[in-house]
Amino acid sequence: MSRFSFLSSDRAVGLIFIAPFVVMALVFMVYPIAEAVRMAFFSYNPLRPDLITYVGLANFEFIFSDPLFWSSFTQGTIWTLLSILFQTVFGVGIALLLHRKLFGMAIFRGMLLFPYIVPTVVIALIWRWIFNPEIGVVNYGLLSIGLINEPIYWLSTPTMAMASTIMLNVWKYTPFVVICVLARLQAVPLELYDAAKVDGAGAFRRFIDVTLPQLREVLIVVIVFRTIWTFNKFEEIYLLTKGGPGTSTFNLAVYSFEQSMASLRLGVGAATGVVMMIMLMIGSIVYLRVAGFGTEEKST
Amino acid sequence: MDVRLQRINKSFGAVPVLKDVDLVFPSRKFVTLLGPSGCGKTTLLRMIAGLEDISAGSIYFGDREVNRLAPRDRNIAMVFQSYALYPQMTVRKNLGYGLRVRKTPATEVDSAVERVARILEIDHLLDRKPGQLSGGQRQRVALGRAMVRKPDIFLMDEPLSNLDAKLRVTMRGELRRFHLDLNATTVYVTHDQLEAMTMSDLIAVMHKGVVQQFGTPEEVYSKPANLFVAGFIGSPPMNFLEGKIDSGRFRISEAALPLPPLTRGIAPGLDVVIGVRPQNLSFVTSAGPNALAGIVSLVELLGSEKLIEVQIADRKRISVQVRADSQIHLGQNVHVEFDTSSVHVFDKLTEQSVLEAMR
Numbered sequence: 001m002s003r004f005s006f007l008s009s010d011r012a013v014g015l016i017f018i019a020p021f022v023v024m025a026l027v028f029m030v031y032p033i034a035e036a037v038r039m040a041f042f043s044y045n046p047l048r049p050d051l052i053t054y055v056g057l058a059n060f061e062f063i064f065s066d067p068l069f070w071s072s073f074t075q076g077t078i079w080t081l082l083s084i085l086f087q088t089v090f091g092v093g094i095a096l097l098l099h100r101k102l103f104g105m106a107i108f109r110g111m112l113l114f115p116y117i118v119p120t121v122v123i124a125l126i127w128r129w130i131f132n133p134e135i136g137v138v139n140y141g142l143l144s145i146g147l148i149n150e151p152i153y154w155l156s157t158p159t160m161a162m163a164s165t166i167m168l169n170v171w172k173y174t175p176f177v178v179i180c181v182l183a184r185l186q187a188v189p190l191e192l193y194d195a196a197k198v199d200g201a202g203a204f205r206r207f208i209d210v211t212l213p214q215l216r217e218v219l220i221v222v223i224v225f226r227t228i229w230t231f232n233k234f235e236e237i238y239l240l241t242k243g244g245p246g247t248s249t250f251n252l253a254v255y256s257f258e259q260s261m262a263s264l265r266l267g268v269g270a271a272t273g274v275v276m277m278i279m280l281m282i283g284s285i286v287y288l289r290v291a292g293f294g295t296e297e298k299s300t
Numbered sequence: 301m302d303v304r305l306q307r308i309n310k311s312f313g314a315v316p317v318l319k320d321v322d323l324v325f326p327s328r329k330f331v332t333l334l335g336p337s338g339c340g341k342t343t344l345l346r347m348i349a350g351l352e353d354i355s356a357g358s359i360y361f362g363d364r365e366v367n368r369l370a371p372r373d374r375n376i377a378m379v380f381q382s383y384a385l386y387p388q389m390t391v392r393k394n395l396g397y398g399l400r401v402r403k404t405p406a407t408e409v410d411s412a413v414e415r416v417a418r419i420l421e422i423d424h425l426l427d428r429k430p431g432q433l434s435g436g437q438r439q440r441v442a443l444g445r446a447m448v449r450k451p452d453i454f455l456m457d458e459p460l461s462n463l464d465a466k467l468r469v470t471m472r473g474e475l476r477r478f479h480l481d482l483n484a485t486t487v488y489v490t491h492d493q494l495e496a497m498t499m500s501d502l503i504a505v506m507h508k509g510v511v512q513q514f515g516t517p518e519e520v521y522s523k524p525a526n527l528f529v530a531g532f533i534g535s536p537p538m539n540f541l542e543g544k545i546d547s548g549r550f551r552i553s554e555a556a557l558p559l560p561p562l563t564r565g566i567a568p569g570l571d572v573v574i575g576v577r578p579q580n581l582s583f584v585t586s587a588g589p590n591a592l593a594g595i596v597s598l599v600e601l602l603g604s605e606k607l608i609e610v611q612i613a614d615r616k617r618i619s620v621q622v623r624a625d626s627q628i629h630l631g632q633n634v635h636v637e638f639d640t641s642s643v644h645v646f647d648k649l650t651e652q653s654v655l656e657a658m659r
Contacts, residue, residue: 191384209389213388
């Protein structure tokens with residue numbers, strides 16, 4: 001085979017097309033992950049780059065015996081589960097509303113993406129003002145309609161701080177769920193609803209027996225992605241509460257950051273990242289198996 | 301249970317889709333709504349089902365007006381074009397869904413499902429899901445879901461259109477047999493005139509939201525009420541020729557063809573369209589006033605018959621159906637004669653049958 005025939009073959013063209021992505025992936029994904037895994041086995045103080053020593057599993061022993069790691073894990077799990085729960089419920093609900101042909105829905109649909117588009121740092125700063133106990137608009141509103149008698153310390157009591165970070169996350173990412181669910185809703189065959197009506201199903205039964213099964217597959221995917229992204233989320237918590245008050249809104253991402261940057265234990269931070277990755281991988285695989293992803297019967 | 305439609309009107313926004321539909325479907329008859337796409341037949345069926353609002357008019361099941369009844373309260377069952385089986389449920393669950401929703405005891409549901417599954421010969425498929433079935437099997441499940449509740453009225457919306465040609469012929473016969481077993485009134489929607497002809501007790505031919513003719517298959521075939529019905533029913537389609545009536549004869553170009561005696565009453569000089577089916581035309585050896593001269597322009601073998609296209613005067617073409625062994629060749633000069641008794645005459649202006657009006 002001559003040189004020219006290889007260059008013009010489909011294989012060569014294909015390789016040329018994927019080469020840029022492969023290079024990018026190697027540089028920006030594979031290398032950093034490999035480096036993080038490697039670093040997890042070293043003691044690495046950025047102030048003493050001459051003293052990088054191999055420590056085996058010492059970093060992992062450190063984090064597993066650190067109570068803050070475990071409380072960060074628990075808090076991170078609560079924050080993830082509640083965020084996902086509310087995002088899914090609100091997301092499906094809003095999508096069902098938007099699916100109806102109501103006046104002004106097109107405009108609302110456009111506006112819906114707003115929280116998702118605005119950078120997190122902007123939103124977090126705005127929310128800090130909104131939730132400010134003295135001059136924030138939330139307390140002002142609640143006080144003036146008489147729902148509360150004294151200001152709520154949204155960001156400075158542990159429970160309320162956790163609730164506020166969850167609210168922010170739900171507010172920002174519900175549109176993502178809405179878009180995914182809405183796209184799937186529009187593909188549900190209308191004859192299925194007609195058949196259910198003739199069979200005698202009321203609105204609730206039609207939702208349970210027609211709509212939900214059709215949404216199952218998209219919800220599984222959305223929940224997996226949202227779980228991974230939320231569990232790993234750093235900037236929303238850090239920008240809104242810095243993990244506080246105290247360490248009450250630490251999740252593992254914040255814990256990793258604090259170990260690396262504040263305590264200058266880069267190896268421990270990296271080990272935390274590795275543990276998070278393994279947790280999420282196991283969690284995702286188990287979830288997809290249990291949920292039976294990919295076994296959905298296509299509608300006929 | 302008989303179904304009466306009284307001056308039914310329907311419009312989507314400003315677009316009228318059904319105009320003054322007046323029909324009575326006698327109890328236990330197989331009635332077909334037949335027409336091309338967009339004629340309003342499916343809309344009418346959905347209105348009988350209660351899935352579509354009625355803009356004006358009334359629907360009665362027996363003596364009961366059902367206009368405002370929800371589909372679930374009409375004791376109807378419907379088979380959809382796409383079958384609309386619940387994809388996540390097994391065949392068993394699909395069949396029993398209507399009964400379960402109505403809170404029927406589980407043992408009753410089971411026995412009803414098993415009974416229907418046996419009749420339809422799908423009992424070995426009960427634990428499969430619709431995605432694992434062939435088109436024909438899904439069709440049977442959809443039928444079974446409709447049969448299981450013993451409805452008063454069976455509605456079917458083009459249920460055979462997704463099947464291949466051979467299966468469609470088999471299912472035609474089966475549907476007809478099921479109808480006879482079930483003792484329910486069946487309303488069947490199709491655009492396929494062959495389905496309508498073979499299965500129905502009565503056919504309502506629809507076009508542009510208006511019922512063109514309502515009668516037995518024999519009636520719509522042999523006594524079409526207007527040009528549309530004449531052209532829509534029958535395969536190969538009827539030939540139409542425009543000309544004038546003159547003392548009991550039909551004048552077209554040079555020829556003056558004899559017409560049935562009944563036509564003698566028609567006003568002379570009336571512009572008419574005559575229709576004659578390819579089966580009622582034949583070739584004669586000699587030219588004459590009763591025959592049209594022409595040249596064979598196409599020969600199609602249909603199997604047991606041949607369809608011959610003949611070009612006559614004024615570049616008009618007519619089709620003649622002959623036996624397959626007839627020796628007719630392309631380019632041959634021929635003379636075509638009409639079977640006078642089977643000629644249909646339509647007023648060119650109103651498109652209505654002149655003959656049927658005089659009978």
